[in-house]
Structure formats: structure tokens, C-alpha cells
Amino acid sequence: NTHPVTVLGLGAMGRALAHRFRTAGVATTVWNRTPGKDPELVAAGAVSAPTVTEAVRGGHLVIVVLLDHASVHQQLDPVATELRGKHLLNLTSTSPEQSRELAAWAAAHGIEFLDGGIMAVPSMIGAEGASILYSGSPTVFDTHRATLELLGAADYFGTDPGLAALWDFALLTTMYAMFGGFFQGAALLASADVPATDFAARATAWVTAMAHTLPAYARVIDTGAFTDEVFQDLTFTKSALDALRQAATDAGITAEPLSGLAALVDRQVAAGHGAAAFERTAAALRTPH
């Protein structure tokens, strides 16, 4: 038994969400700023609303999935009264502070607010591997849990509406660092005419094996015991990163993807922490030296 849903924004992601709802038989109203994005959705049984106001009237759960924070305010501010008493879910990628601001705006207008971070691309919605991180109103999460689970695994992180975005961004930070390292590795091999596809096969296995070491790194970060039982110290790490920098220079490529990490390591060694664990870098990000 699901409540009717409204999807505001029919970009690639909004269309994927609305399609999934219709496939599961959820009553769905859709709206997009530029008309003409919804013929397939209408054919699948969705109601096309000509205005945001009419779209909001159609759903109990209103999902906003627009470009950014500014576009969300641009569309929702004029319909705040219409939203009163409804459940609002923001799936637009907004920063933690922007999510908190939206939550405060919603609270001031009597709107129950849940924020979400989508850990999937549109083609993954409703399929294996998709997950969405939520935080904010437990009422919205609990009331619509079955509906939300149609999209992917649904995990609730707590009442702070900024937490889902914080988790989302922490995961994306990890992901982009991995891609940056992969690009630098591929450029290094390209200097010897090795195609990136050959590199990818081996890099996938290596990254997967290394990913399994994250919990051990995390334990050291959490205890802050950077000088007991050090696995690899900062002096060792500095020499490894110096060698990678030299190899990049020799191959005529830039080492920029790794340079931020190398600078953090250099700074700690210069400050006399060479014997401390590499994991100390996580603490060094929060306090200088």
C-alpha cells in the first residue's frame, strides 16, 4: 500500500525514478520545467502536471530531483503553502549545509523533510547495486519506506538532514580519488604504448584487493594510535610517493592527481612525524601538522 508520489524534475534521474514507480504501479504525477519530457511516462500511466502547484497536489510524497539547490528553491518557494502537511524528499545533489538549509525552510513552512543522496546512475535505479542514503524526518522515511525501496537499498542515517549528503560526498571523494589515480596510472602506461583497457583489467583486481584494507586503516584512524604498531610510516610513504612523482616526470606526464596527498605527507614528515603511520594523514586533514 503506497501513497501517491510526485516527481519534480524529469532529467535523466527524475525520469528513471518515475519509470520505476510506474513499473511498480505507484500512482505518479510528474512535472518538468521544459515540457515534452514525459510522453513515455504518461504512456506508462503517470499524470503529467502542467505546473508545480498542480504536481504537488497530486502526491503525498513530493520528490524533487532538479539540477541544484538554487533550482530547488526557485521551484519550491512559490508553492510552500501547497506543500504544507506533505512529505518532501530532496534527491537533488546538495551539500550538507544546503540540505540543512532546505530542512529549516521546510520546517518553517510545516513540511516534513527528508534528504537523500543517490548512489547510482539512472540505469541502476531499481536494479541490483543501487542505494540511496537518507537523513532527516524519520516520519517520511518510515511512511514511504516500501516506495523508497523500489528505487534501491534504502538506508537511514539519522535526523540531521545534512548527514545523507555528508555520507554521499565522503563516498564520492573516495571515488574521485580512485579515478584520478587510475587516470594517472593509465597516462604512465600510455608512455609505453600500453592501452588503458589492458591496464583496467589489472587495476580492477588491485583496487578491489586494496579496498579490503580500508577497515584496518579505519581502525587506526579511529583510535588515533599513529605511533603503535605502524604498518607503513610516513617516511616510507614519502619515498614511495617521491618515486611515483619521479616516474611521472620521466614519462612526461603530470602527477597532479596524487599531488595533494603527496603534499600532506611531505608536510607531516617536515614537521617531524616521519615515524608515524600513514593513517595520520586523516588527522592531518583536520588539524595542521
Ligand code: NDP
Ligand atoms: P539532468 O541534467 O538530466 O536534468 C536536470 C533537470 O533539472 C532537468 O529536469 C532540468 O529541467 C531541471 N532544472 C535545471 N534547472 C532548473 C530550474 N532552475 N528550474 C526547474 N528545473 C530545472 O540531471 P539528472 O536528472 O541526471 O540529475 C538531477 C539531480 O540528480 C542532480 O542534482 C544530480 O546531481 C542528481 N544525481 C544524478 C545522478 C546521475 O547519475 N544522473 C546520480 C546521483 C545524483 P529542464 O528539462 O527544463 O532543463
